[in-house]
Amino acid sequence: MVRRSVYGWIIAGLLLALFFTSGCVEQEAPPDGGAETSFTLAEVARHSTAQDCWIVIHGQVYNATGMPCHGGSFGSTILQRCGTDVTAVWDEKPGTGIPHSENAQSLLEPFYIGVVAE
16 A cells, blocks of 8 residues: 555656656757757747747747746747747737847746757
8 A cells, every 4th residue: 555655656756847847858068069959940830739839039949848938827829829930929029019028038048949040
């Protein structure tokens, strides 16, 4: 009986760890001397669901899967735009016309995965 309880807590802990780290894994620097990983817009477009959501802001690619926003939940504003360049929405928040804050920019950093290929 105790053994099942311990295993249950271990499994619950692992699931919570997966939940809180999904989409938040930072990439290590590439071994080729620091060159950034680049993605085409077609590659970004293939990541267009809530379970696999990439966005582009000012030529930088972010894995927004599970990104908390607007009150701590994965906002419909991002969900509607998965797989696309959201620079215009970033620069002028819908309904307000004002850009996102520097604080919002700093919150993006852990989700950065590369740049758009030129």
